[in-house]
Amino acid sequence: MKIKNVLLNFCAIACFLLTLFSFIYPASALSLRSPSSLTGLVELKHLAKQSVAYSTALKNPKPTLIEFYADWCTTCQAMAPTIKALHDSQSSQINFVMLNIDDPQWSEQIQHYNVRSVPQFTLVSPQGIPQKTLYGKVPKAVLANLLQQL
Incomplete structure (x- = not known):
C-alpha cells in the first residue's frame, strides 16, 4: 500500500x-x-545540389566560397538559410561550392584547405588563392561583406 x-x-x-x-x-x-533539424538538413542537401562543381569553380574567373560541411552538423544545417540567401543574391558574381567532408572524393581538398571543423567557409580569389577562412556560425552580414570585398 x-x-x-x-x-x-x-x-x-x-x-x-x-x-x-x-x-x-x-x-x-x-x-x-531552434529550427527543425530535418528542415535544415533538407535545405543543406538542396544547396549542395545547386552548388557549382569544385572543378568548374576553379576554372572560371569568379571568386569562390567553398563551404566544407557535413549532413550531421547542426551548425551547418543552421547556416543553410544564410548561405541560401547569399547564393540567391550573389550567385551571378560568386561561385558557391559545397564539399561534404564525409565524402572520400574530397579528402585531397580537405587536406589542401586544412579543414579542421565544420562548417568551414573558405573564400578563394578568381586566381584560386585562398583569401580568408571562417569557422562555425558566421553572421550573414560578415559573409556578405567578405564576398563583396572578394
Missing part, C-alpha cells in the same frame, strides 16, 4: 512539473528558438 501511495505521489509531482514547464516554455516558443 505504501508503494502505491509513493508511486501516486511521484506521478502527481511529475504531472505538476510537466504542466509548469509547459507554461514556462510553451511549444510555440521552443519551436521558434
